[in-house]
Amino acid sequence: MNTADRKVIHDAMVRLSDGDRSQVRELLGALWPILLAFARRGVGHEQDAEDVAQETFLRICSRISDFDRSRDGLSWAFGIAKYEVLTHRRRLRRQSQAVDLPEMALAEDPARSQEADLIAHELELALEGVLGKLQPSDRAALGLESIEARAAPASAAARKRRQRALERLRSLWRRLYGES
Amino acid sequence: MVNLDELSVRGLRAYEVGRMRAALRVCLVLAPAVLLCAFEARTREACVCVGVLLLGLSVWLRWRDRNGFEAVSTGLWAGGIPYALGLVLGRLGVHCGAEELAVYCWGFSGLFGLVAGAIIAARETRQRPRASGIATAAAISILAGTLGCLRLGLASVLAVTLGTVVGAFIRRERRGDANA
Numbered sequence: 001m002n003t004a005d006r007k008v009i010h011d012a013m014v015r016l017s018d019g020d021r022s023q024v025r026e027l028l029g030a031l032w033p034i035l036l037a038f039a040r041r042g043v044g045h046e047q048d049a050e051d052v053a054q055e056t057f058l059r060i061c062s063r064i065s066d067f068d069r070s071r072d073g074l075s076w077a078f079g080i081a082k083y084e085v086l087t088h089r090r091r092l093r094r095q096s097q098a099v100d101l102p103e104m105a106l107a108e109d110p111a112r113s114q115e116a117d118l119i120a121h122e123l124e125l126a127l128e129g130v131l132g133k134l135q136p137s138d139r140a141a142l143g144l145e146s147i148e149a150r151a152a153p154a155s156a157a158a159r160k161r162r163q164r165a166l167e168r169l170r171s172l173w174r175r176l177y178g179e180s
Numbered sequence: 181m182v183n184l185d186e187l188s189v190r191g192l193r194a195y196e197v198g199r200m201r202a203a204l205r206v207c208l209v210l211a212p213a214v215l216l217c218a219f220e221a222r223t224r225e226a227c228v229c230v231g232v233l234l235l236g237l238s239v240w241l242r243w244r245d246r247n248g249f250e251a252v253s254t255g256l257w258a259g260g261i262p263y264a265l266g267l268v269l270g271r272l273g274v275h276c277g278a279e280e281l282a283v284y285c286w287g288f289s290g291l292f293g294l295v296a297g298a299i300i301a302a303r304e305t306r307q308r309p310r311a312s313g314i315a316t317a318a319a320i321s322i323l324a325g326t327l328g329c330l331r332l333g334l335a336s337v338l339a340v341t342l343g344t345v346v347g348a349f350i351r352r353e354r355r356g357d358a359n360a
Contacts, residue, residue: 016195019245024192028184050182061191062198065249 001034001074009034010073013060017067024061031057034074035081042085052088056081130172138165203242206252210235213263213327220270223330230330234323241316251304251313255320258299262292262321262340266328276333289329289336293343296321301348318348 009030016023035056039049059080067076131144141161154162214231218224238256241248269288276285300321304313322341329336 017246019199019247021192021195024195025188028188028191032182032184032187054182054187057187057191058194061195062201064195065199065202065246 005030006072006074009077013064013067013073013076014069016061017064017069027060028057031060031077035077038078038081039085042082043088048088052081052084055088056084059084126177130169130176133172134165134169137161138168141165142169199243200239203239203249206238206242206256207235209256210238213324216267217327217330220331226330227327230323230326234320234327237323238320241320247310247313248316250307251316252320254300254303254313255317256324257303258296258317258344259321259324261296261299262289262325262344263328265292266325266330266332266336266340270328270331274332276335276339282335285332285336286339289332289339290343292329293322293325293340293345294347295343296325296340297344297347297349300344301350314348318344 009027012023012027012030016027032053035053036049039052039056040046043049043052056077060077063080067073131139131142134142141158142165143162210231214227214235217227217231220227238252241252265288269285274281274285274288276282276289278285297318300317301314304310304317307313322344325340325344326337329340
């Protein structure tokens with residue numbers, strides 16, 4: 001940027017701070033490419049750079065009545081742009097921290113635990129259905145008919161009966177619900 | 181892609197809001213001054229009336245442009261003298277309606293006005309050699325002085341007004357001669 005361009009921007013700022021409203025358009029025309037380039041370097045992402053440049057321009061307009069005309073206008077504008085870039089970066093950092101939170105919250109999400117309960121309940125119903133299709137002797141071998149049978153020490157013959165009953169239960173399950 | 185026309189409109193809106201915010205800061209000084217004047221029951225209505233006029237005019241001038249902004253500052257600085265001294269004299273029991281004190285009341289009020297007018301002319305001609313700036317600052321100064329001198333009576337207000345106008349005129353003419 002040469003000195004003449006710098007002076008054009010400074011003069012537009014001085015006139016705008018004096019109360020000449022028409023200078024908003026002039027200032028935008030002169031300052032926009034510079035603000036956008038500055039924001040691109042500071043932010044990187046094109047869409048974000050445009051947002052930051054816009055915010056910077058609006059901030060300049062809002063604070064121009066406090067502009068000290070003895071200072072260089074462009075340097076003053078860069079000061080505001082720098083602040084906006086830093087604010088944007090801080091916002092991004094906060095957002096990236098906030099993105100991690102839902103994953104942590106997911107483990108304790110009550111909606112998810114309700115879903116898990118529902119699945120477990122459906123599995124129980126399915127298992128009860130399959131067990132109901134077993135022969136009474138197989139249910140007895142699995143210890144489902146009485147608590148005493150389940151608590152009694154298992155003989156070799158009983159273990160063999162239980163194993164066979166389990167195999168029949170698995171094959172029945174596979175027939176009804178597949179391998180999963 | 182940013183729409184620059186729309187951004188220009190938003191910039192103008194931000195500019196006006198920023199100017200209004202800067203203009204309203206004068207209320208921090210004027211509101212207590214009006215309240216202090218309105219403390220006196222005898223002149224309450226007149227104080228509120230002049231105070232509202234002074235506040236409205238000051239905010240509007242400061243919002244409009246930099247010349248108005250600075251004229252209000254000059255007017256308030258200069259008008260602060262008759263305001264403060266008027267309050268002090270009122271507290272001491274001086275009243276322009278009383279026969280034995282009328283001369284002092286007139287004299288002091290006129291003198292305060294002269295000093296205020298001289299300050300206005302000195303400041304305004306140094307910053308901008310325009311009669312409108314002096315007239316605006318004098319109007320603000322007279323209103324501020326009126327707030328302080330209301331308690332002394334209408335004669336005091338007239339003396340301050342006359343003093344301010346004469347002081348500003350003489351000082352301006354003297355500076356004009358010196359510059360020539």
